[in-house]
Amino acid sequence: MLGVDGMDPTILRRLIAEGKAPNLAKLAADGAFQDLETSNPPQSPVAWSNFVTGLDPGGHGIYDFVHRDPLTYLPISSATPPPGDPGTSVKLFGYNLPVSAGDEIINNRSGTPWWDVLDGAGVDVEVYRIPGNYPVTESDAKTLSGMGTVDMRGGYGQYTWITDTSPVAPPGHGLKADVQLVTVEDFDLDGKGDTVKAILKGPPDLFHLEPGQMPGESDYLTVPVTVSIDPDADVAMVKVGESVAVLQEGEWTDWMPVSFDALPAGAMALGGSVRFYAKELRPGFKLYASPVNLAADAPPQAISTPDDFATELADVLEGQYYTQGMPEETNALKDGTFDDDDYAKQVALVQHDAGGMLDVALARFDRGDATFFYLSDIDLQCHMLWRHGDPKEPSAPRHPAWEATSAAKHALDIEHYYQHVDSLVGRVRQELPPETLLIVMSDHGFQPFTRKVHLNAWLRDHGYLTLKDGKTTGRLTTGDVDWSKTQAYALGFNSLYLNVAGREAEGIVSAGDVARVEAAITADLLGYRDPADQKTVVRRVDRGADIYHGARLADAPDLVIGYDRGYGHSDESTLGEIVEAEIEDNTSRWSGNHLMAPEVVPGVVLASRPILGEAHNLTDVTATLLAWYGLAPLPEMRGKSFITP
Structure with a gap:
């Protein structure tokens, strides 16, 4: 199985029709190619967790890249639970030496990964760079962590x-x-x-x-x-x-x-x-x-199971490879310290690493095994290079971050990265035994990101969030917000929370008033129009309690915001900042996005066998994977198999 982050069905169909993706075209002709329903919200850690566990966020507990601590209103990474006991130490010779370890840092994802189900049934499993599996979960299968893995500074x-x-x-x-x-x-x-x-x-x-x-x-x-x-x-x-x-x-x-x-x-x-x-x-x-x-x-620190699997790969590859979760240097390109040429050189290094590791995975694969290999070629490149020209709608207006000189040279770069993935698919099919089931899937598709929404500013302007002392700007966590007059706040890319009494530290919305406030915010957001051209900004608003199921439902955001095509949450609002403007042009080089309503960014699924029926989602891929080895989904899993073994 190849997991190609961000592969979009509209772009892929165009390239197939133009003869520019021959290996994916042959895979589709031999088996099938369909849109794949993404998660809600369509964020990579959410989507891949759906696939890994066969659950929706209510079961696995990953709702966004960014969660919040209701006791502090602080943004926290969704990868790990809120901070607990840090342990104690004594000072000796100038060093703080621990005498109690404190709470162990563990993966925040609940549920049983599909590779543990297969491993328990005796299937040899290898999983390469799977997103959302850092900190690594204990397993007898061979796994290497991917997106979410930290660098030496403990950051991303x-x-x-x-x-x-x-x-x-x-x-x-x-x-x-x-x-x-x-x-x-x-x-x-x-x-x-x-x-x-x-x-x-x-x-x-x-x-x-x-x-x-x-x-x-x-x-x-x-x-x-x-x-x-x-x-x-x-x-x-x-x-x-x-x-x-x-x-x-x-x-x-x-x-x-x-x-x-x-x-x-x-x-x-x-x-x-x-x-x-x-x-x-x-x-x-x-x-x-x-x-x-x-x-x-x-x-x-552990980045694989068993601990020496990462080392084993380094030995076979004869050296270091990227271990950080998102290796493409998007930050330098956003900062302007890199230009597009510099970025392309660095991406080529990432591709070289991935290509070598893919060769290792293919060499280790035997009949009856299960191997998953993750490819980042498309996702981050679409995020960074969409500004050069819309690969879905070539006649679309120029992106606010369009640069003439760079666009002239790099307008087809996204297409070239698709073609690189196509070449890898050809390599995989050539190496695999002919009866092997090959599935190529993505977690979501892509759209342009032309206008950024400062949702906390919108909440301020519509009376749902109040700042102290007549301020109009500030942060949720610095004493700027008058929580005694604030009904809602935004943290994360698609998440909105009510300031609920008894749940938030300074909550005021009573349990009996939650439904009314949710309905009012929903109606106002669905009626929100871009002042620049009167386009719809928000396509849908879902109550977390309505769309999620499972033991982690209490952690869900109260409302999940599904932006329309071209719109997305600002970085400022994501981390709890309140700025002056409600909405403005996105002039960042981070110019493509998928943090929108799920129906505007479906993913893809291609298989070397026919697919039964239509309208499948990520948890169906999980069920299909288990069914191929004669296993039923676990009772809590939500998907259904779409391929007959």
Whole structure:
């Protein structure tokens, strides 16, 4: 099974009709190709959790990329439960040494993954880079975590930008980089400025932090970085820790191992790996360092089951591979430190990693096995490159982030990434035994993202959210909100919560008034029109209690907002910020999206066997996978098989 994040049925049908996806065309002709109903909301961690467990969010508990803590109104990652007991420690010789571990950090997803059902029935299972499985869940199957896996700093991909010129963030966008301003100095006293010194940050220095304390910028372990620039050529030597590499301007290094000492004398060394890119060596200096990935050959924390599966893959691949959950460097492209050419080079490195790992997966596959392999080729590229031209509607108006020079060169890039996936499908079909069932699926499709909605500002302007002291802007978590007069707030990309008495810390909406407030907000949102052209902004609003089922229903957002084509939630509102405007053009390079009403972004399912019936969803793929091995879905699973074994 190939899971192709973000593959869109409309785009794929066009490419098949134009003869540009011959391998996917043959797969469809030999078996079937249908739209696949996505999750509600159509967010990757939600959709893939539906597929992994066969449940909807009410059962598995993943409702959004971002959840909220009702006791603090803080946004929290949906990957892990709200913070619990941080443990206790004693201070000894300047270090905080733990004496109790506190609550274990576990995966927030409930339900039984399909690979555990198959493994329990004696099927050999391998699962590569499955989204939403970090922290990894205990399993006897071989699994490697994907989307959601952290870098060495414990985040989701903060790169380092070492430069002699302070970068300027695009309007309305804060830089995602750890920016280090440096000067090219004459450290060797030869009269030429040819040396740069900087640092690379790794994991938090937990032995100097109190339990539960969030690290500040100076609370990370570091290793030194030294760059020696050739005085006569555009070439430099980069030394990080004990690793050394030489690269020319415009080139990337290979993976360079780094080690961070959590205790003196190497008593606890944490291994990572980094790549550098020489954007410019002279006359200016711009050096990119990737997020420090967990060392694949010796991960400092579990990213696979069993623990040594990640190491086993590193041995076979003869080196490091991307372990961070979303390896494409979208942050640098959004920041403007990368241009589209830089981004394309980095994506090619990700593709090289994935291609090598796919070859390993194919070589390990035997008759009767079950293998899932995740491909990120399309999703993040659609997010970042849609602004060059709409691949679904080539005659559509230009995106607000359209750039003439770049569009002329990169207008067909999304199409080319589809063709790359098509070539991989051809490789897979060539290697597999002919009787093998091959399913190609996606979690959702894509649409343009041209207008961003500040939902908390909309709630303010419609009387559902009130700020203190006559303020019009602020944050949910900084004392700016008058909760005694606030009925609702937004956190997450599609989630809206009522300020319910007895549930939220300062809730005011009584249980008897919930239905009335929900109905009023729903009616107002469905009547909301874009002041620029009077288009419908919100296509649907669903009550969480109406559309979800299962033991985690109490965690659901009260309302799930389904935006119409072209509209989406702003980053500001997603994290609880209230800005002046209700709605504005999206001028970010993050220009394609799928965080809309599910019916406007269906995914795809293609199979090498005929598909029975139509209108299938992600949980049906789960049931089909189990049925192929003669197994019934678990009683709580919601899907039905669509292929006859």
